[in-house]
Amino acid sequence: MTVRERSVEEVIEELGLPPETKYLGYVVYLPNEDEFLGFIKETSRAIKRGFVKTPSGAKVYQSYKKALRDAGRCKQKAEPNLLFDIGDHLAAVPVD
Numbered sequence: 001m002t003v004r005e006r007s008v009e010e011v012i013e014e015l016g017l018p019p020e021t022k023y024l025g026y027v028v029y030l031p032n033e034d035e036f037l038g039f040i041k042e043t044s045r046a047i048k049r050g051f052v053k054t055p056s057g058a059k060v061y062q063s064y065k066k067a068l069r070d071a072g073r074c075k076q077k078a079e080p081n082l083l084f085d086i087g088d089h090l091a092a093v094p095v096d
Contacts, residue, residue: 011082015093022085026067027058027092029081030074036092037078040070047073055083055092064095 006014008023028037035051036058042048052058060083061067067080081092 011093012084017084017086017091020087024083024085024090025060025062026064026080026095027055027060027083028067028071028074028078029092029094030076030078032077037070037074040073042073049074055081055090058083058092 012019012021012023030036030051033051035053036055038050038052038057039059040047040049059070061070061080064080071078071080080095082095084091084093
């Protein structure tokens with residue numbers, strides 16, 4: 001499988017989002033629960049996670065690698081999504 005990096009502008013255009021759309025980073029989405037990772041805290045004894053219903057309360061990552069790492073720390077199926085501000089609300093979009 002070949003993966004090609006795309007520019008943010010290319011993704012915005014491909015999705016048909018308004019040109020003034022702003023890229024904010026990545027969030028971790030749990031599709032089966034329809035929730036987002038709100039926080040994750042790791043100690044020597046436990047990993048604590050909190051989940052939220054909307055992307056506005058989700059933990060935002062600037063690095064795909066870090067979002068993928070924390071997605072792997074969730075017990076449920078979790079995947080990084082791109083997060084966009086499209087003016088009146090936020091939109092989380094699957095990376096691939």
